[in-house]
Amino acid sequence: MVHETPNRVRLRCTLLYRPELDLDYVKAILSSFKGVTQVRLNPRAASITVHYDGRSGVKELLVSTLDNLPQEAYLPRVQENDQMDLLNVTALGAFALVSPFLPRPLAKGLSWLAAAPTLMKGVETLLSKGVKVEVLDAAAVGMSLARADYFTANAIVALLTLGRYLEYTSDKKSVDLLTSLLKPQVEKVWVEIDGAEVSMAADQLEIGSLVIVGSGEMIPVDGRVEEGEASLNQSSITGEAAPRHVAPGDAVLSGAVVQEGRIKIKAGQVGNQTSMARVNRFLENSLRHKSEPERRTEELADKLVPFSLGLGLAEYAFTRDFRRAASVLTVDYSCALKLAGPVGVRTSMYNASQSGVMIKGAQALESMAGVDTIVFDKTGTLTTGDLKVTQVVPFNRLSEDRLLAMAAGAEEHYTHPVAKAVVKRAEEKGLPLPAMSQVDFIVAHGISAYVDGIRVLVGSHHFICEDEGVDTSQADLMASKFRQEGKSILYVARKGVLEGLVVMEDEVRPEAPMVLKNLKEQGLKKIVVLTGDHMETARHLADNLGEVDQIHWELKPEDKAEIVKGLQAQGTKLAFVGDGVNDAPALVSADVGICMPLGADLARESAQVLLMHDDLRGLAVAREIAVRSQSTLNHCFRATLALNTAVLALASMGVLSPLTSAIMHNTSTILTLGYATTRSMAKTKMAEKN
Structure with missing residues (x-):
């Protein structure tokens, strides 16, 4: 440290003399720290000047980061570091x-x-x-x-x-x-405290915290697995497509996404230090x-x-x-x-970001310009994703409030639109949620959790009836009526018995018809919609949207990826728009994967284009740019x-x-x-x- 004032510090770092050091990478890491407002590098003088808001710990974090730069900070080929005067x-x-x-x-x-x-x-x-x-x-x-x-x-x-x-x-x-776009966002994480799972902001984590990460979620810390096993997708960090299996004792890095399983991680590095992997990936x-x-x-x-x-x-x-x-x-x-x-x-990428779209690189920009077909997953993209619980139907001795609280207790661990709707309704009614343990998310099907040692299941008819063998016949007539009205249904079971239904409805985004029309005017040949809804609900949606060339209903996650591959086999250049964990295979299979801002971590990491505002007009902006x-x-x-x-x-x-x-x-x-x-x-x- 050469000089400092309350809001500015100048460091001497001889690493800057190394011609293979990626100065953009170093600047991006330092700029991403909370409180940092400006970073200037002078490789000839081996000088780094940082302006920040005066908060404590920033200087120590800067020194620690520069002392421990990862291998990714060095380019395979020497770059020109000459700064013109x-x-x-x-x-x-x-x-x-x-x-x-x-x-x-x-x-x-x-x-x-x-x-x-x-x-x-x-x-x-x-x-x-x-x-x-x-x-x-x-x-x-x-x-x-x-x-x-x-x-x-x-x-x-x-x-x-x-x-x-x-x-x-x-x-x-x-x-x-x-690099001005790389400030990390505060994320919600789940931590085990005294045997209970507690939600908190990522920046409140401390070294030694026991962080719980389930299927479809991104690991928010660097640390070691203490309990459980999982399959990790680390492609966004290492570039390696093959999943990595981890077990107790294995080290894990921030930015990896759990594909399957559930693990508890003892945090070794927390907060801004773990942003390196994401900054490096973007750069x-x-x-x-x-x-x-x-x-x-x-x-x-x-x-x-x-x-x-x-x-x-x-x-x-x-x-x-x-x-x-x-x-x-x-x-x-x-x-x-x-x-x-x-x-x-780079200027186009920045322009896109100012309009609410994060385009992850030159190749994504080129691919987006070349697409002639866009495939939408319905929920959360063409619809608002802001599902509303319209009815709670108990079948046994549980009251409506107890049934809703039980469903919300399991769903609050996840960010899917269905989960948000259930939790929001429970909060509006002021219902206390039961403490859950061993919460397991089964992609595109539902959730399994334990309340006081009793297993609770919340999910689709396929999950509850076909996968778990719960008898749902008493709800068939009522469920059919709800579906004909365009509503979605969540089944809730306990101890192998159906306890009731949570009925929800979604609305078409007001801007969706205009966006689809604009995309057609830009030269797109085909718009396709995929949904897991029943046929009646799907057709009703297509009629409301207009400009839809094909719609497929009652789909499973693997079906979506197969439809995408089938369209590509016909010679189309295809973009897929989704937001859920179950959309990740299709996002990866498409020429361009596009994710909504509130999408699951796995979907966000799989996509090449991320809409940063909950507004579908960003899609038309991205295409035009x-x-x-x-x-x-x-x-x-x-x-x-x-x-x-x-x-x-x-x-x-x-x-x-x-x-x-x-x-x-x-x-x-x-x-x-x-x-x-x-x-x-x-x-x-x-x-x-x-």
Whole structure:
């Protein structure tokens, strides 16, 4: 720690000297800590400056984090960590202007000194990477120096430095926009205290807390399994698709999701320290991985560098004119082609986030632009998901309130819309909920729990009757009537006997018909709806929505994934929209998985696009931004080729001087970056309607 004030601290960290350190990753981790408002890194000085709100523990957390950076903080390939200095740009520009008026020997010495970094970078690049844009720059400057045209040489160096500075600031701004989105949200967790399961906010956890995580939930802490066994999905952390089995004694990381089973974890690291895995995952997707168009554009840019160099050498071989050859060498396609894509993608992602959509990376943005079919899981997407309990029907000696309290006691452990409806109704009536233990969530079926040693089952007819063998015949007529009215039914059983029904109804989202119409106007060919509801309820929904091409009813979770794969087999590019644990297989199978904001952890982690507001209009916004992003990339590509080819042609004909050629080339690059940024930040039609 070098210096501190009540709201600012400056640290010296020699790790910043390491060229393979991912500075974006480090900045994102430090920015994600609660209370931190700004982070600035200076790798040349090995300095980190952090502004925060003065809360205690932040300084210690910063030092601890930097002392224990994970391996993911280091890139497999060395990156350029040079931070451009505006003062240096200004000094080089001023020197270029005064160099014609300096004594000849002084101008010569200072010009070679100013050009030395460009020349050395060109030689180093040629020896280590081959013919790249740095080689062109060095050749153009070297030729101008060789013919004693010091003003041109200095002006080209100043322009190159100015171009790199503007590119650096554009790229830095786009990264900063994204890292500003990484503040972790407070999550609810379940903790065992004196044998009872108690709900609390994640930021209230302490080291040593016994955290309970069940099927479909994300692990909120780093720690070790104390009790139980589970199958974990760690793809969002490690990239490994295969599930990992854990048992008592095994270490687990925050960000993994329990696919099956239920475990109790003794917390080793809590709070902001456990956000590293999520920050890394987001950065890995959005900042390190490039889309296919970006990769193709970069490959083309690299292939065009030898062309420019060869043209410059040929120009000199035929004309013996250093001036014309230098003019050709100041033009390259690489800068604009390589930078417009990443800047445009990151800016588009930020624009989407400001409209309530988190798009997890360049590949997701590209895939979203290419979809022609959208498949919706009904509950919580096309409907509000805000189910309301309309009736409680007991069949035995339990009262309505006791039946409701028993169902709510089991359901309060989960965030599914059905669970929320039951718990909300119990809270409205002021009912005390019984203490539950051994709560087990069976995906898409129901919940098994114990109250005072007695097993309670809450779930669908399939779960209660077919899976658990409970006789539900006394409810058949009544249940059929409720379904014909478009209502959903929750069965409640105790000790193997049906105790009653909890009847609920859902409403179509008011914005849903407009969104579906807008998606069709954007060029989507097919809209498909999947639901576990009975046929009558499903058809009633389709009639209310309009624009629905297909609807499938009475589906199981595995059926949804099979329908998605079947549509893909027909050649469609498909997006799936869902929010439940049972939607995760379909979200993974789709070309693009889209999750609603209140979705289960497993669904949120499986999706490539996350709607951050409970409003379906974000889906139309995401689609429009994605299409515009790809269009912008294509426009930048064509404009770069056209402008630079024109400059190159004029330079090769001797029309342009080296200085004019450099000015026109750098101007085209700046204009291309400005266009990519401006168009990517423009408001969408749906956002304007909002």
